[in-house]
Amino acid sequence: MDMTDSLPAALDGVADPISGKGLIASGRAAPPRFEDGTASVVVDVTGLSGDARSKLETAVKQALIAVPGVETVRVAMTAEKRGRKIIAIGSGKGGVGKSTLSANLAVALRRMGRKVGLVDADIYGPSQARLLSTEGMRPTAQGQKMDPVLSPHGVPMLSMAQLVKPGQAIAWRGPMAANALGQLIDAEWGDVDLLILDLPPGTGDVQLTMVQKYKPVGAIIVSTPQDLALIDATRAIDFFNQAHVPIIGMVENMAGYACPHCGEVSDPFGQGGAQAAAMSMNLPFLGRVPLDIGIRTASDAGLPPAAEDGDTIFAPLAAKIADWLNPAKPASF
Numbered sequence: 001m002d003m004t005d006s007l008p009a010a011l012d013g014v015a016d017p018i019s020g021k022g023l024i025a026s027g028r029a030a031p032p033r034f035e036d037g038t039a040s041v042v043v044d045v046t047g048l049s050g051d052a053r054s055k056l057e058t059a060v061k062q063a064l065i066a067v068p069g070v071e072t073v074r075v076a077m078t079a080e081k082r083g084r085k086i087i088a089i090g091s092g093k094g095g096v097g098k099s100t101l102s103a104n105l106a107v108a109l110r111r112m113g114r115k116v117g118l119v120d121a122d123i124y125g126p127s128q129a130r131l132l133s134t135e136g137m138r139p140t141a142q143g144q145k146m147d148p149v150l151s152p153h154g155v156p157m158l159s160m161a162q163l164v165k166p167g168q169a170i171a172w173r174g175p176m177a178a179n180a181l182g183q184l185i186d187a188e189w190g191d192v193d194l195l196i197l198d199l200p201p202g203t204g205d206v207q208l209t210m211v212q213k214y215k216p217v218g219a220i221i222v223s224t225p226q227d228l229a230l231i232d233a234t235r236a237i238d239f240f241n242q243a244h245v246p247i248i249g250m251v252e253n254m255a256g257y258a259c260p261h262c263g264e265v266s267d268p269f270g271q272g273g274a275q276a277a278a279m280s281m282n283l284p285f286l287g288r289v290p291l292d293i294g295i296r297t298a299s300d301a302g303l304p305p306a307a308e309d310g311d312t313i314f315a316p317l318a319a320k321i322a323d324w325l326n327p328a329k330p331a332s333f
């Protein structure tokens, strides 16, 4: 039996969970090596959830052990190819507060000591320059690579808005937007090891191309309490499931109205809709952000509430994300 052919052929019979192609054809696995009855293979598990990784490991072992002459199989799973992880913030529809949440989570994670950067991929309404107070700052470039601009709150950021001249409209198509996004993601991020990606609202081709190409390690879904927004949120959940991006959880924004005078929170849209939706879909519910005029005015002024001492809204959400990324070391809040 010629192992040089039969081992790769066996692996190509196992489908890559993301592209659906064979493991070697998709670049997930290198051709296995064979010595003294042992087949050894290195599998790149970038972008796969823990569950998908163990299923893939089992499938690889079964495929290789079935090759005549193989007595033992060794599978080495490599960590992310890039050290930098991406967390996507998505929503089924626009205007639910995805950008506000992205900016504040990035600031809160930075305050916890995470080396976090932010990429504004929202081609329909890039607003991160205003939210993070970097309006008018243009990124410089080192050779082919862009240098992110540093927000006053310590979060380096790049935005799709910085790729076009101010006021210039572009009809972005999926692959075009994904290529532009590549310039932002592959920029000179220095020691940043976590990128928060503010996706365009919705679940169309543009979003799919972006997510498939840049494989976030996880996604957060933002929804408002109204039923319609929740139906859209379920679409976002299906979208990330189809793209094989694990969902970290759901955040309910504009949940309850915080009275600017007395601070009391009332619930014009009813309480718990997003939480119930998350539970019914077996998704973690990360928390609620109240509809608070203070959040809007501070955001418009480029002063993310998460940058303030005593922030009790975004810091606990950021702590849950940090726990998800590093379950061995729970963050304390």
Ligand SMILES: Nc1ncnc2c1ncn2[C@@H]1O[C@H](COP(=O)(O)OP(=O)(O)OP(=O)(O)O)[C@@H](O)[C@H]1O
Binding pocket: 091, 093, 094, 095, 096, 097, 098, 099, 100, 101, 122, 125, 127, 201, 253, 254, 255, 289, 290, 291, 292, 293, 294, 295, 296, 297, 299, 300
């Ligand atoms: N919890 C909140 N309380 C008060 N205002 C909020 C809250 N969250 C967001 N807003 C305001 O709602 C508007 C829309 O928010 P944001 O731009 O973050 O939404 P988005 O989902 O990113 O929208 P888009 O579809 O334009 O990308 C902004 O004016 C923002 O300041």
